[in-house]
Amino acid sequence: MRASRILLFVALGLLALFFLTPLYVMLATSLKSMDELREGSLLALPQAPGFAAWAKAWSSACTGTDCGGLQPFFANSMLMVVPAVVISTALGALNGYVLSKWRFRGSELLFALMLFGVFMPMQVVLLPMSQVLGWLGMASSIGGLILVHVIAGLPGTTLFFRNYYAGLPDELVRAAKLDGAGFWQIFWRIVLPLSTPILVVTLIWQFTNIWNDFLYGVVFSGADSKPITVGLNNLANTSSSVKEYNVDMAAALIAALPTLIVYVLAGKYFVRGLTAGAVKG
Missing domain, CATH: 1.10.3720.10 (MetI-like)
Incomplete structure (x- = not known):
């Protein structure tokens, strides 16, 4: 591969990484517990990933006075x-x-x-x-x-x-x-x-x-x-x-x-x- 093509792929990869970082942060945060969020880094991978936050957001999170989730x-x-x-x-x-x-x-x-x-x-x-x-x-x-x-x-x-x-x-x-x-x-x-x-x-x-x-x-x-x-x-x-x-x-x-x-x-x-x-x- 020519150097120009390699540089192009590197630039595209960096741009993709830049634009996908917010999505990664959202996904990683949603799989962490509140204790892990307080103690760890924003970009760190979940140590014990779980879907408790997803379950609460879906069925029991409060949206105003109603707590029936989304x-x-x-x-x-x-x-x-x-x-x-x-x-x-x-x-x-x-x-x-x-x-x-x-x-x-x-x-x-x-x-x-x-x-x-x-x-x-x-x-x-x-x-x-x-x-x-x-x-x-x-x-x-x-x-x-x-x-x-x-x-x-x-x-x-x-x-x-x-x-x-x-x-x-x-x-x-x-x-x-x-x-x-x-x-x-x-x-x-x-x-x-x-x-x-x-x-x-x-x-x-x-x-x-x-x-x-x-x-x-x-x-x-x-x-x-x-x-x-x-x-x-x-x-x-x-x-x-x-x-x-x-x-x-x-x-x-x-x-x-x-x-x-x-x-x-x-x-x-x-x-x-x-x-x-x-x-x-």
Whole structure:
């Protein structure tokens, strides 16, 4: 190997070590007891690793006045994330299909207006969205959070699919029309089977955004519908006689675990989807 390549690998290894150090500290801290944390070094390996802090963070840690751990918040996030991701992705695929292959008068203007939603600050929609949820009777519910995230994610998913479908040959749609295929037949049998890369990108993107969201979760949720991010914040800010850093680190890892798993299992497909045209057009 040439010296330049060796230096490159060394530099990449040092950078990876630098960025993974906080994750190592969190994991090591979560596996230590409080006595070991007081007596040992922050970077030291656990002498007697255990999952007592994980068990407490999951089932018995106090989040305000409730001491039921993160389990109910985790369940709320799963009930919210799965339908919100599926619905916003499906609607984005339909919007992208229409705006790229079934253009109509004013479609470009409509797409440009939808793009404002990608760059609009989330704080701008808090008051009007609260009023809409109140009118619909969906305030402080998981259903209301699903609706909020679907609407907030629709501009981004539309942008992804529209730009991806713009790169597909128009001749495919024209040939299908000549063979008598209609709108839905072309979408299901031709366009959707070619959409695997952008589907993976959009699903990962939406899952990460919705799972990690805190602002909408704290504003639009009720006592029984708070997501995992709100539960983690409440747990970390709950005052007690002794600050249990191992429980806090275990709770943070529990909250981050789904997104970590998604990126570890599907990260390479995410990169492939981006290079396949997710940000083109």
